[in-house]
Amino acid sequence: MNTLKKDQLLQYTREVEETVYSFLPEEAGPQKTIFEAMNYSVKAGGKRLRPLLMREVYRLFGGKGDAIGPMMAAIEMIHTSSLIHDDLPCMDNDEYRRGKKTTWAVYGYDMAVLAGDALLMYAVETASKAFDKTEDAKRVGECIRILSERTGIYGMIGGQTVDVEMTGRPLKRETLDFIYRLKTGALLEASMRIGAVMAGASEEDCERVRDMALAVGLAFQIQDDILDVTSSQEVLGKPVLSDEKNNKTTYVSLEGIGKAREDVKALSEKAIRILKELPGSNVFLEDLIRMLVYREK
């Protein structure tokens, strides 16, 4: 990625972050602590991929104005909620994430459970604010349906459950695919589909966006597995070869590095091909997808 593109990515990420932050609760009132814990967790950083992808798909279909804002904030809140609960002592027991103390390490175990719950529900409350920003209540309703379905037991939370249950056990390809599609793929899919629906894309185009998102999500995951084998701690900012150490079944351990690389290439080409067939054009989105898939960290 050249410097110009990197600058644009930085700027867009900042813009998206600003939108997300504008929906966070004011830290006042008797329940101040939960507001602080929520805001701390959302502001702890991250690539802001989901709201970024959502906004760019929205723009691709000619979406204008701020009706997409509440949905962008909602998807990032849900993502953050999942990180808070993932880090809990009864789950991954992580005290640090991205070099910062995790929510439970700062606010306590009980407050972290509540902060995760709070962000999950505040995401829906925030998404509901889109009803005030467009006359098309059906469109907003459809997005809330996608958001809740792709977050819930047939989406992210469902994938997380299977991942937790299978920890330390060897996985079949089928189960690995299931976890990848749901645990990380589902929210990426929701991000892009909501962008399309909010912009008023046709049902057919929304289907295509879904196929594109599924390809991006899977390529993203496989690349993650590849980097764990091929990168260094300096570049990645976290320990490498961790999957092998933890006896974790990955795409690379099942299929080998060669096939993994081929599949990333095929999936990203598929995603770009679908993108180019869609009406409208968004060069940044194309770059973003390539960057996600071929990233070095």
Add this chain to the structure above:
Amino acid sequence: MNTLKKDQLLQYTREVEETVYSFLPEEAGPQKTIFEAMNYSVKAGGKRLRPLLMREVYRLFGGKGDAIGPMMAAIEMIHTSSLIHDDLPCMDNDEYRRGKKTTWAVYGYDMAVLAGDALLMYAVETASKAFDKTEDAKRVGECIRILSERTGIYGMIGGQTVDVEMTGRPLKRETLDFIYRLKTGALLEASMRIGAVMAGASEEDCERVRDMALAVGLAFQIQDDILDVTSSQEVLGKPVLSDEKNNKTTYVSLEGIGKAREDVKALSEKAIRILKELPGSNVFLEDLIRMLVYREK
């Protein structure tokens, strides 16, 4: 309450329960365990007050058909989610509820966190099914907004946060009111308001329903405090004088039993007065409110 009324209450509770159960997930697929944990928790019993109140307010305003069903299931799922997380070791650390093992005691700490998350989000997913059952998307949107707002940080979860933070510390009347209004009151309020909105009640009548719900919610809580002082373990099915033992500030400890009784009476009279001024009539709802407020357990 005479036998005839008790029979009717039992029958209605069974009907409401059937509706709620019809929306529970099928226990199949890789994420079977989470489905089982969710269903176990919802089926563990309870008065089903929230969906019952919702349905009766819906009927009061002439609501017909099954559009209210998804909302009834949603509110009970949210209530159940809050119980699962309340019982966790990091919160109340309860191994039993209503004589049955709590969710974490059966399915483990991690699965209980996930089951609570799952029910919270599946409630929204279920509520979204109402979009298929009515042409009025705005009405459903308004109900999802009420549901998420009254569940979230300005509702149930907000109240729960303050309750957890203030544990073991003496409360001022102001803080006690805040906790009562939010922790238990908010979902009772949501139940009744959603019943009204889904039936197409006027905005003015929805406001009245809210006032009625606030009075019922507060009276319900104060009666809880009274029973802890005046009832016996045999009648209540749980230890009495627990608030005193736990140094818990209650309405009774702050205002005395005499004033507490007067206020329950005044609040329930207020609720019944508002109910009688509303268009339509629902004798069962009137009985239900009296029963809730003057209950002996």
